[in-house]
Amino acid sequence: MSNFIPVILAGGSGERFWPLSRRHRPKQFLTLDESGRSLLQATSDRLARLSGGGDRVVVVTGNDYRSQVLEQLPEMPIENLLVEPMARDTAAAILYAALWVARDNPQAVMGVFPADHRITDAVAFERVIGRAIEVAQASERLVTVGITPTFPSTGYGYIQQGEVLHPGELPAFSVTRFTEKPDAATAQAFLNTGRYTWNGGMFIWCVRSILDAFEQHQPQLYAQLRQAMSVEASSARRACIGEIFPQLEKISIDYAILEKSDRVVVIPAEFGWDDLGDWNALERLLKGEVDNVAVGRHVGLDTGGAILYTTNGDDLIATSGLDDVVVVRAEDVTLVVRKDRTQDIKKVVQQLKAHPELERFA
DSSP states (O other), rough: OEEEEEEEEEOOOOOOGGTTTTTTBGGGGGSSSSSSOOHHHHHHHHHHHHSSSSOOOOEEEEGHHHHHHHOOOSSSSGEEEEESOOHHHHHHHOOOOOOHHHHHHOOOOEEEEEEEEEEEOHHHHHHHHHHHHHHHHOOOOOOEEOOOOSSSSSSEEEEEEEEEEESSOOEEEEEEEESSSSSSSHHHHHHHHHHHHHHHEEEEHHHHHHHHHHHHHHOHHHHHHHHHHSSSSHHHHHHHHHHHEEEEEEOHIIIIIIITTTTEEEEEEOOOOOOOTTHHHHHHHOOOSSSEEEEEEEEEEEEEEEEEEESSSSEEEEEESOOEEEEEEEEEEEEEEGGGGGGHHHHHHHHHHHHHTGGGGO
């Protein structure tokens, strides 16, 4: 796959994994399993195998995380690190990367991947991405990788499959619609049809195809960034990007392009995917035969279905009479939350940011 350029989006703040994930070191830079590799490093490892080496991987991140990306991915050329002066959501980040790829390789197939997902079946993953590349090259369509749902999640977006456009062992379907985070009843109804996949935020397309889509559906955003990226001298180009980025619309790739284009297809896939979106993911990652998941020392009395985590191996978490809770001790913060309320952790972080005397804990 010599013409494949993978792009990793590594600018997220990972607030739902607070307080382990903090502003100064968000989730993508953390190691959550026994591999010794952070989520960003594991993502880069997977994509380097597909593209022919870590020197072909491109990373888009924010100013605050530049040094951490370079530290964790020393094999990546510094010019492959695209720094956003300001976070403007995924549409701007993806367009920035597409314009950068097109400068040197306008015939490239570009892949977009979040930095903080876990995948357990590397062989199946490579087979699916290989198929997505084939479809993108053959049809110039915008290919999304849909995750076959395993439960009626209310935390993921859903993609409805239409007709089969590219048959085969891994067929590609037209996309009827995207639905953001449905309620429980709707999510169950989606599962019952067998025609929906989770939106995993992974996309494959010819770089010229996504640029055409931006020019058609987001002409202002396209014109603004294209003008900045057309500057030849790298220092002047960075300065121009710094001026332009705060003016860009903050919009996701889903709303900006995918929901507007009639060129989108989805390939349903299974490769042991988890977006590790909140603390409940740790249970899916580490759950064994015991009632509770504990990282660090834990003594529990009448405690069941709990997730317990401490960053200091000398600390002890003691619980009594608790069920279905998350208790996290990380640095100078202790979090206690019901497992069914972990989606609200972001609201706690926003409260911290709103109070100057508490902002350092965010």
